[in-house]
Amino acid sequence: MRLGLEAEDRDEIFVPHVFDEHRVDLGEVRMNYATVGDASAPKLLLIPAQSESWWGYEKAMPLLAERFNVFAVDLRGQGRSTWTPGRYTLDNMGNDLVRFIDLVIGEPTVVSGLSSGGMLSAWLSAYAKPGQIRAAVYEDPPLFGAERDPAFGHPTSQGAGPIFAMWHKWLGDQWSIGDWNGMRAAAAHELPPHLAGRPWPLDPPQNLREYDPEWGRAFSSGSALAGCDHARMLSMVKVPVLFTHHSRQIDPHTGRVQGAISDLQAGMVCEIVTSAGQPIDYRSFPQMGHFMHAQDPELFCRTIFDWHDSLQLDPLVPVG
Amino acid sequence: MRLGLEAEDRDEIFVPHVFDEHRVDLGEVRMNYATVGDASAPKLLLIPAQSESWWGYEKAMPLLAERFNVFAVDLRGQGRSTWTPGRYTLDNMGNDLVRFIDLVIGEPTVVSGLSSGGMLSAWLSAYAKPGQIRAAVYEDPPLFGAERDPAFGHPTSQGAGPIFAMWHKWLGDQWSIGDWNGMRAAAAHELPPHLAGRPWPLDPPQNLREYDPEWGRAFSSGSALAGCDHARMLSMVKVPVLFTHHSRQIDPHTGRVQGAISDLQAGMVCEIVTSAGQPIDYRSFPQMGHFMHAQDPELFCRTIFDWHDSLQLDPLVPVG
Numbered sequence: 001m002r003l004g005l006e007a008e009d010r011d012e013i014f015v016p017h018v019f020d021e022h023r024v025d026l027g028e029v030r031m032n033y034a035t036v037g038d039a040s041a042p043k044l045l046l047i048p049a050q051s052e053s054w055w056g057y058e059k060a061m062p063l064l065a066e067r068f069n070v071f072a073v074d075l076r077g078q079g080r081s082t083w084t085p086g087r088y089t090l091d092n093m094g095n096d097l098v099r100f101i102d103l104v105i106g107e108p109t110v111v112s113g114l115s116s117g118g119m120l121s122a123w124l125s126a127y128a129k130p131g132q133i134r135a136a137v138y139e140d141p142p143l144f145g146a147e148r149d150p151a152f153g154h155p156t157s158q159g160a161g162p163i164f165a166m167w168h169k170w171l172g173d174q175w176s177i178g179d180w181n182g183m184r185a186a187a188a189h190e191l192p193p194h195l196a197g198r199p200w201p202l203d204p205p206q207n208l209r210e211y212d213p214e215w216g217r218a219f220s221s222g223s224a225l226a227g228c229d230h231a232r233m234l235s236m237v238k239v240p241v242l243f244t245h246h247s248r249q250i251d252p253h254t255g256r257v258q259g260a261i262s263d264l265q266a267g268m269v270c271e272i273v274t275s276a277g278q279p280i281d282y283r284s285f286p287q288m289g290h291f292m293h294a295q296d297p298e299l300f301c302r303t304i305f306d307w308h309d310s311l312q313l314d315p316l317v318p319v320g
Numbered sequence: 321m322r323l324g325l326e327a328e329d330r331d332e333i334f335v336p337h338v339f340d341e342h343r344v345d346l347g348e349v350r351m352n353y354a355t356v357g358d359a360s361a362p363k364l365l366l367i368p369a370q371s372e373s374w375w376g377y378e379k380a381m382p383l384l385a386e387r388f389n390v391f392a393v394d395l396r397g398q399g400r401s402t403w404t405p406g407r408y409t410l411d412n413m414g415n416d417l418v419r420f421i422d423l424v425i426g427e428p429t430v431v432s433g434l435s436s437g438g439m440l441s442a443w444l445s446a447y448a449k450p451g452q453i454r455a456a457v458y459e460d461p462p463l464f465g466a467e468r469d470p471a472f473g474h475p476t477s478q479g480a481g482p483i484f485a486m487w488h489k490w491l492g493d494q495w496s497i498g499d500w501n502g503m504r505a506a507a508a509h510e511l512p513p514h515l516a517g518r519p520w521p522l523d524p525p526q527n528l529r530e531y532d533p534e535w536g537r538a539f540s541s542g543s544a545l546a547g548c549d550h551a552r553m554l555s556m557v558k559v560p561v562l563f564t565h566h567s568r569q570i571d572p573h574t575g576r577v578q579g580a581i582s583d584l585q586a587g588m589v590c591e592i593v594t595s596a597g598q599p600i601d602y603r604s605f606p607q608m609g610h611f612m613h614a615q616d617p618e619l620f621c622r623t624i625f626d627w628h629d630s631l632q633l634d635p636l637v638p639v640g
Contacts, residue, residue, distance in 0.1 A: 087552075091409065129346065223546060
C-alpha cells in the first residue's frame with residue numbers, strides 16, 4: 001500500500017478525536033495540530049515521540065489547559081502532517097517548529113516533548129529564534145542514547161534503534177512494504193534479547209499507521225542526527241529545563257539499555273546544561289513507562305505545574 | 321592557529337569595506353550583513369559562494385541598488401558570521417536565511433546566490449516560509465554537481481569536490497592546522513589534473529581567511545547535502561527562476577568537469593523546475609568565470625534587471 005505525502009492522500013487511515021484538528025502551511029510541510037485552553041494563558045507546545053501523533057497527549061491536554069493555552073502538533077512524517085521522504089532530520093523538524101511558533105502561536109512558549117520530541121524540545125531550547133522559548137521540558141529524551149556515535153554512553157544500536165530499523169525493514173518508506181505479519185513473525189529473532197520480548201498486536205496500532213517508517217531508517221542509520229551532536233546542542237541551551245527520567249534498565253552482561261537514556265547519560269545532560277548557565281530540574285520516575293503523559297496524565301501535569309511555578313517567570317508583556 | 325566561533329574571537333583577520341556591516345542574532349548564529357539602496361525599493365537578498373564573504377558582491381551592490389534594496393550576507397562559517405562546527409548543512413544554512421528574511425528584511429524578497437549560494441537560492445525557492453520569496457536567481461549553481469550521489473550527471477568528486485577536501489585537509493576545522501604552504505606544495509599532485517593547474521597565491525587570500533575549512537569537509541564528504549536531494553528540492557520550486565550558467569568544460573577522456581554544473585545537469589534543472597509549474601529563464605555565458613557578479617558586475621546587473629522586468633511582478637501592497 002503506497003501512501004501519498006499529504007494527509008488527503010491517505011485520508012482512510014485517520015480516526016476522529018475529541019479536539020478539532022487544524023493545519024498550517026509552513027512552506028515545505030503542512031503541519032497538523034490541535035489546540036485547547038484560554039488564548040490569554042501562557043503558551044505550551046507539546047511535541048510527540050517518534051511514532052506518536054498529537055493525540056498521544058489527548059488525555060493530558062484538558063488538564064494542562066487549566067494553566068496553559070496548549071498546542072499539540074504532528075511532526076513531519078506523522079499523523080496528518082506532510083510526509084517528507086529523504087528529509088527526516090532533527091534540524092529540519094526543529095525548524096518546522098520554529099516556523100509553527102512564529103505563524104500559529106505567535107509569542108514566547110514553553111515547550112514539552114517526549115522521546116524524539118524531547119530531543120526537539122532540547123533543540124528548541126538551544127537553537128530556536130531569539131525569544132521564542134521560555135522554558136523546556138525534556139520528557140524521557142534519548143539524549144546521547146539516540147546517537148550513532150554519542151559523546152557519552154551507549155549508542156542507539158544498543159538501545160531502541162533496532163526497533164526503528166525493524167519497522168523500516170518490514171513496513172518500508174511510506175509503508176511501501178507494509179508486511180506487518182512478517183514483522184511480527186521476525187521480531188523474536190531479529191531483535192536483540194532486551195527488545196524481543198515485546199508483544200506486537202495482531203494489527204498495526206493507529207499511531208504506527210500514522211507514522212512514515214522512513215523515520216525509522218533515518219534514526220537507526222544516524223542520518224536524522226548527523227548534523228546535530230547532542231553535547232554541542234546541550235552546551236547551547238538558553239532556557240530553564242525540566243528533565244523527567246522514566247524507567248530504564250541496563251543489562252549488566254551486555255550493557256544494552258532498555259529505556260531512552262541511561263543514568264550516566266542523564267547525568268551528563270544535567271552537567272552540560274548547568275555549565276551552559278541554565279537551571280535543570282531533574283526528576284527521576286524509575287517505575288514510570290516511556291509515555292508518562294498518556295499513562296499518568298495527572299502526575300505529568302502536576303510535575304509540569306510544580307516546576308513551572310518554581311521558575312517564577314515574569315508575566316509576558318503583550319505586544320502591540 | 322585555533323580561531324574562535326564568533327567574529328570578536330578572530331577580529332584580527334578582517335579588513336574594512338565600502339559598506340557598513342551589521343549583525344543580527346538568529347538564535348544559533350549571529351549573521352553579518354551589509355545593506356544598500358532605498359528602503360522602499362523591492363528587496364534583494366544576495367547569497368555568496370562557498371569561501372566567499374558578502375563583499376564578493378561589493379562591486380555589484382551599488383548597481384543593483386538602482387532598482388533594489390539590497391542585502392548581502394555572510395553565511396554561517398564565513399566572514400563575520402558565527403562558525404558552527406558539526407552543523408554545516410544546506411538545510412541549516414537555508415533556515416538561517418528564512419530567519420534573516422523574517423527578522424531583517426521583513427517582506428517578500430528576490431534572492432540571488434552563487435554556487436553554494438545558488439543551491440541556497442534554490443533551497444529558498446522550494447522550502448522557505450510561504451510568501452517569503454518572490455523569485456530566485458541561481459548563479460552558476462552546482463545543482464546535482466555538488467552531490468555525492470546525484471540523480472543526474474557527475475558527482476562532486478568528479479567536479480570541484482577535491483578542492484574543498486584539500487582546503488580542509490591542510491587548513492583544518494576552524495583553521496586548526498593552517499598549513500597553507502603545505503597545501504600549495506601538495507596541490508599539484510593531490511588534485512586531479514582538471515583542478516591541479518590552478519595557481520595558489522603565496523598567502524591565503526582574504527576570502528579564505530574568512531572561511532571555516534570545515535565547510536570543505538562537509539561538502540566534499542556529502543554530509544552538507546545528506547538531507548537535501550536536489551531532484552526532490554527542484555520539484556518543489558514555487559517561484560520564477562533565472563539560471564545563469566557560466567564556463568564549463570568536460571574532459572572527454574575522464575568525464576571530469578571543470579565548472580559548477582554540466583550542460584546535462586543544467587538541462588535536468590530546467591526540466592524539473594518547468595515540471596513544477598514555474599518559469600525558468602536559462603541563460604548561458606560559456607566564456608564567463610564562476611564569479612560573474614565580481615568579474616562583470618554590469619552584465620550581472622543587466623541580466624537580473626532584464627529578467628526581473630520580464631516577470632512583471634505585481635507591486636507589493638504594504639502591510640500594516
